[in-house]
Amino acid sequence: MAIKQYSLKADGARKLAPGFKVREFRCRDGSDVVMIDESLVMLLQCIREHFGKAVTITSGYRTGTHNKSVGGAKSSQHLLGRAADIQVAGVSVEDVAAYAESLLPGWGGVGRYPVKVGRTKGWVHVDTRAKKSRWTM
Numbered sequence: 491m492a493i494k495q496y497s498l499k500a501d502g503a504r505k506l507a508p509g510f511k512v513r514e515f516r517c518r519d520g521s522d523v524v525m526i527d528e529s530l531v532m533l534l535q536c537i538r539e540h541f542g543k544a545v546t547i548t549s550g551y552r553t554g555t556h557n558k559s560v561g562g563a564k565s566s567q568h569l570l571g572r573a574a575d576i577q578v579a580g581v582s583v584e585d586v587a588a589y590a591e592s593l594l595p596g597w598g599g600v601g602r603y604p605v606k607v608g609r610t611k612g613w614v615h616v617d618t619r620a621k622k623s624r625w626t627m
């Protein structure tokens with residue numbers, strides 16, 4: 491598995507898996523470069539198939555500038571194309587996170603961002619780092 495580089499302009503509509511196109515992973519600052527880890531795509535496709543519901547990526551690849559502007563961690567996996575923040579239609583943050591954890595028994599990152607005051611929609615962060623990491627924010 492490798493981290494691949496794409497161009498939003500040239501490859502945006504390209505399908506990486508049945509449920510995911512390159513443009514869904516784009517940096518929200520409009521950058522043309524999109525870095526995407528193949529194992530991340532597989533992970534998301536498993537989640538898509540397990541729940542049978544649309545998986546929306548609210549944040550995928552991030553450039554350094556964009557990561558700073560959204561207050562991302564300095565060594566965020568989003569900078570490497572290894573992370574995605576996702577929402578699954580009609581499925582709770584807990585259920586998505588628990589299933590993601592079952593796919594990543596001894597590795598990868600899973601972060602829970604449940605609904606709270608000032609946050610109307612929750613999400614789950616998943617990433618393909620080698621070392622296991624879990625958190626709730």
Ligand SMILES: [Zn+2]
Pocket residue numbers: 549568573574575615616
């Ligand atoms: Zn994230």
